Amino acid sequence: MKLLILGQGGREHAMAWKLSLSDKVSEVYVCPGNAGTALEERVYNIDININEYEKIISFVKEKNIDLTIVGPEDPLCNGIADLFIKNKLKIFGPTKNLAQLEGSKVFSKNFMQENNIPSAEYKEFDDQDTAVRYIENAKFPLVVKADGLAAGKGVIICSDRSEAQNAIKKLLMSENSKKVVIENFLIGQELSAIYVCNFRGSGHEISLPWTKDYKSRDEYNAGPNTGGMGAVIHPMLDEHKNHIYKMHLEIEEILLKTVKGINYKYKNSDTNYTGFLYIGLMIDQNNKINVLEYNCRMGDPETQCLMMHLQNKNIDFLDLIDSDKLLEKKDMNLDYIDKAKSYACTIVLAAQGYPGEYKKNLFIDLTKIIENEHLKIFHAGTTLEDGLIKSTGGRILSVNASGDSRDKCLQIAYDAIKNIGVYKDKNLSIKCQDHVFFREDIGE
DSSP: OEEEEEEOSHHHHHHHHHHHTSTTOSEEEEEEOOHHHHHSTTEEEOOOOTTOHHHHHHHHHHHTOSEEEEOSHHHHHTTHHHHHHHTTOOEESOOTTTTHHHHOHHHHHHHHHHTTOOBOOEEEESOHHHHHHHGGGOOSSEEEEESSOOTTOSEEEESSHHHHHHHHHHHHHSTTOSOEEEEEOOOSEEEEEEEEEOTTOTTOOEEOOOBEEOOEEEGGGEEEEOSOSEEEEOTTTTSOHHHHHHHHHHHHHHHHHHHHHHHHHTTTSSOOOOEEEEEEEEEOTTOOEEEEEEESSOOTTHHHHHHHHHHHTTOOHHHHHSOSOOOSOSBGGGHHHHSOOOEEEEEEEEETTTTSSOOOSOEEEOTTOOOBTTEEEEESSEEEETTEEEEOSSEEEEEEEEESOHHHHHHHHHHHHTTOEEESSTTSOSBOGGGEEOOSOTTO
């Protein structure tokens, strides 16, 4: 098979790498890709703007691509799946209507309420004055969310009235949103439950292992929110098997309500929900589960962690997406009840200043890192210049490790990330390690 992956981040590098290892795959194209995808065997970058859908369609037809997999949310929320379906081309990702689960916070909150899916109490507003009056009697902290996509900057946790007023003003004045959602702040442990809603249809969804994403920039959840500074599998490694099974049943019920609810809402459309479905969860001290958000794609950096896990388990990622082969279990979390434990971790190397204005055009030296079956580098914001790796994004790359021991896995990853060289010049003579950073508490 020939595959096309849309995107250029760490998530897309990880998926391209894992899919390229499948015996069923001959070529993987990535549009536009990064330095990491350019260096992989059987993976080829395509110099097409990801927003130029007609050019992408033409490329797919010209190269006889068998399946296109969408990485980021923007193309899905803007209807690229609808365009592929119209052209009778195979794509893995939901249509524009179904992608509203992520594309509109107002839509998703109303959807949860309509389908009795547990979530924080909320109100929606399209007027700044009305929203400000509402928070006069609100309990803090609270959360203000932009209705539309905001590249990870549309959720603001506010500790007092002044912060909430500023957040309301900022989000309503942005280009991303004409509405805001104000909701109660939930306390507990966050968990990412990611499902493969494959071509076999409703009832055949596959649950990937639960992951924990470290969203805050600094250690111990301090600092501003980011796209993600690290991830681990499995965050419930030490829990009793009865607790894991109970959680499995409750999260499975949320999945079923979500899939049945969204398919019923658009029952007159030509397609049901097909693609990845990310359910962001909060589990409080009493083990009550609430849904924080939906995404219509895989998380980043959760994907990097998940691909390492699948490789460690010798599972063909393509089989989960597009195969008639039935797995022994549709929920991989049940492995943590019946089988030996396994572990994977991801640590992100970011440019100083991220998630704000960050250092750019740094040259990255990876020669001291030897990749093996337990260690892999996935690039994010990188490009190749004269054969050298140059940073272009706030999140530069991630170091990823897998294994059967939590401590050993984390040690492998941290030893590797400390061996990455960072330079200002192409000659790699002016070192500037202080221009990058990473969290040192991933896995704790």
